[in-house]
Amino acid sequence: MKSWASKLYNLWELTRSSLFxxxxxxxxxxxxxxxxxxxxxLSYTEYVEKLDFLYAGSTEDAKTILQTxxxxxxxxxxxxxxxxxxxxxxxxxxxxxxxxxxxxxxxxTQIYIGVFFGSIALTLTLLILLHDQSTFEQxxxxxxxxxxxxxxxNLFVLLGYVNHVARSGIADTIIERVTQELEHSLARLxxxxxDRPQPSSAPSIPEELAQQKRDIYSACSGYIQNxxxxxxLDLAAKHxxxxxxxxxxxxxxxxxxxIGTIFPKNHAHADTELNVxxxxxxxxNKTGAQDLEYSIRHLAxxxxxxxxxxxxxxxTAITVLDKLSAVLSKALDKDxxxxxxHDEQDKLRLIGKSATKTDIVHSALSQIxxxxxxxxxxxxxxxxxxxxxxxxxxxxxxxQVLAQQxxxxxxxxxxxxHNKEEETYLLNALEKYSI
Numbered sequence: 001m002k003s004w005a006s007k008l009y010n011l012w013e014l015t016r017s018s019l020f021x022x023x024x025x026x027x028x029x030x031x032x033x034x035x036x037x038x039x040x041x042l043s044y045t046e047y048v049e050k051l052d053f054l055y056a057g058s059t060e061d062a063k064t065i066l067q068t069x070x071x072x073x074x075x076x077x078x079x080x081x082x083x084x085x086x087x088x089x090x091x092x093x094x095x096x097x098x099x100x101x102x103x104x105x106x107x108x109t110q111i112y113i114g115v116f117f118g119s120i121a122l123t124l125t126l127l128i129l130l131h132d133q134s135t136f137e138q139x140x141x142x143x144x145x146x147x148x149x150x151x152x153x154n155l156f157v158l159l160g161y162v163n164h165v166a167r168s169g170i171a172d173t174i175i176e177r178v179t180q181e182l183e184h185s186l187a188r189l190x191x192x193x194x195d196r197p198q199p200s201s202a203p204s205i206p207e208e209l210a211q212q213k214r215d216i217y218s219a220c221s222g223y224i225q226n227x228x229x230x231x232x233l234d235l236a237a238k239h240x241x242x243x244x245x246x247x248x249x250x251x252x253x254x255x256x257x258x259i260g261t262i263f264p265k266n267h268a269h270a271d272t273e274l275n276v277x278x279x280x281x282x283x284x285n286k287t288g289a290q291d292l293e294y295s296i297r298h299l300a301x302x303x304x305x306x307x308x309x310x311x312x313x314x315x316t317a318i319t320v321l322d323k324l325s326a327v328l329s330k331a332l333d334k335d336x337x338x339x340x341x342h343d344e345q346d347k348l349r350l351i352g353k354s355a356t357k358t359d360i361v362h363s364a365l366s367q368i369x370x371x372x373x374x375x376x377x378x379x380x381x382x383x384x385x386x387x388x389x390x391x392x393x394x395x396x397x398x399x400q401v402l403a404q405q406x407x408x409x410x411x412x413x414x415x416x417x418h419n420k421e422e423e424t425y426l427l428n429a430l431e432k433y434s435i
Contacts, residue, residue: 007226007228007281009226009289010225010226010281010287010289010290013225013287013288013289014225014283014285014287016105017101017102017104017105018104019104019109019110019113021110022107022110022111022113022114023110023113023114023117023118024114024117025114026111026114026115026117026118027114027117027118027120027121028121029118030118030119030121030122031118031121031122031125033122034122034125034126034143034146034147035125037142037143037146038126038129038140038143040142041140041141041142041143042140048141048142049141051141051142054141054142054144054145055139055141055144055145055148056141057139058139059130059138059139062130062139062144063127063130063131065148066123066126066127066130066144066147067127069123069147069148069151070120070123070124070127072151073116073119073120073123073151073154074120076116076154076158077116077117077120079158080112080113080116080158080161081113083161083162083165084109084113084165087103087165087168087169088100088103088104090169091103091169091174094171094305094311095171095174095301095302095305096298096301096302096305098298098301099174099178099298099301099302102174102177102178102181102298103168103174106168106177108164109164109165109168112157112160112161112164115154115157116154116157116158119150119151119154122147122150123147123151126143126144126147129143130144171302171306171313171316171319172316172319174302175299175302175316175319175320175323176323178295178298178299178302179295179299179323179326179327181288181295181298182295182296182298182299182327183327183330185288185292185294185295186292186327186330186331186334189290189292189336189337190292190331190334190335190336190337203340203348203351205242205244205263205351212263212264212265212266213261213262213263213264213265214261214262214263214265214268214273215258215260215261215262216258216259216260216261216262216273216276216277217256217257217258217259217277218253218254218255218256218257218258218259218277218280218282219255219274219277220253220255220282221252221253221254221255221282222252222253222282222283222284223250223251223252223253223282223283223284223285223286224247224248224249224250224251224252224253224280224281224282225249225281225282225283225285225286225287225289225290226249226280226281226287226289226290227245227248227249227279227280227281227290227339227352228279228280228281229339229341229350229352231279232245232276232279232341232350233341233343233349233350235272235275235276235279236343236349236350237343237344237349239267239268239272240267241262241263241264241267241268241272241349242262242263242264242348242349242350242351243260243261243262243263243276243349243350243351244260244261244262244263244351245259245260245339245350245351245352245353246258246259246260246261246353247259247260247280247353248290248291248339248352248353248354248355249287249289249290249291250286250290250291250293250294251353253282259277259280260276262276290337292336292337292355292360293355293359293360293363296324296327296360296363296364297363299320299323299324299327299364300320300324300363300364300365300367300368302316302320303316303317303320303321303324303368303371304367304368304371306320307368307371307372307375307378308371314372314375314377314378317368317372317378318377318378318381320368321368321378321381321382321385322381322385324364324365324385325385325388325389327364328360328361328364328385328389329388329389329392331357331360332357332360332361332389332393332395332398332402333392333393333394333395333398336354336355336356336357336360337354337355338354339351339352339353339354340352356397357395357397357398357401358397358401361398361401361402361405362401365382365385365405366405366408368382369382369405369408369409369412373412373415373416374412374416376417376422376425376426379409379412379413379426380425380426380429382405382409383406383409383426383429383430383433383435384429384433386402386405386406386409386433386435387429387432387433387434387435388433389402390402390433390435391433402435403435406430406435409426409430410430413426413427
């Protein structure tokens with residue numbers, strides 16, 4: 001059951017950033033809605049005739065107006081798509097092409113576009129209904145009036161969409177959105193350190209099995225999007241195996257690459273190897289289904305691009321560091337997922353490769369630190385970030401990896417600011433935070 005849950009979540013990660021599904025669903029809802037209103041009007045014509053404020057023209061006039069509205073809605077939707085493409089192009093050039101997914105996965109963006117396409121579908125459906133005048137004795141006043149009202153509402157929807165797109169193009173808005181995704185991933189993939197203590201190191205392969213192994217290899221190339229650990233555990237228990245994986249979500253595999261080992265060899269057959277490989281979902285793109293560093297890399301990429309010579313936007317990089325400080329303060333005192341599984345008899349069955357706190361800190365800080373090594377304000381914010389995070393930390397592993405970052409910062413200070421005023425300023429900051 002859990003295996004299917006992880007697979008479905010990975011599928012959700014792949015589809016939620018598409019601009020196709022939500023607009024199609026909304027368009028179908030609009031078509032169904034106008035057909036329902038039309039059907040109700042035919043059934044309760046005597047009640048509709050009492051509403052004096054509804055459309056009172058002829059069917060031919062309604063057709064003419066609806067044709068004009070349809071043309072205007074198509075023009076409006078074309079404008080919306082053009083605006084969207086411009087924003088995506090600017091975001092790709094300034095903040096990184098991988099962040100296009102963040103904009104496209106915004107539910108508000110998908111709903112706005114869905115309303116425009118749904119309005120076109122509704123108007124076109126109504127024109128088809130009006131084409132066959134034999135189905136009613138007089139124009140469907142309520143149905144036509146609903147179409148006119150929706151067109152009027154679309155004017156304000158367009159205004160709202162332009163405002164939404166303008167705000168979405170601001171770096172701070174995208175940074176906040178990526179940060180929220182990262183916090184959601186941390187909450188989903190990690191657990192509190194107080195609740196479930198983790199082993200200090202991965203278990204070793206028993207000596208009696210070490211010489212009886214069968215290597216398994218990737219059948220195709222691509223990024224690992226999801227590993228079905230429960231299915232692998234069931235497979236290992238069923239065939240009395242120990243499976244050791246040397247890859248994790250987010251890794252890139254090429255065809256024929258070794259991905260793990262099965263013990264003992266005499267229990268592992270060719271079909272068993274195929275079943276193990278089949279439990280590893282591989283695709284052309286990375287997803288955040290199991291990859292803890294997925295959103296961290298996106299956030300770090302914004303800061304890295306902001307520090308590039310072509311953009312040179314230190315303020316955006318500082319904003320990224322502020323967000324990373326909040327995320328790291330939560331992540332480094334939590335247990336990271338350890339993919340080590342035992343069967344019901346407490347026998348070791350599966351050893352998976354796991355992300356470490358060293359990996360997280362490296363993904364979050366190393367590239368930004370290196371890109372900003374000649375910028376005093378960036379180094380100062382890094383010192384401030386590390387100092388504030390380190391003070392309450394209980395994890396020794398996290399403290400050690402942050403100490404490594406401090407050592408690199410001190411080296412940058414010596415190399416770039418020796419005997420300069422900035423050196424004293426930065427060294428005083430290090431002394432202030434006692435790091």
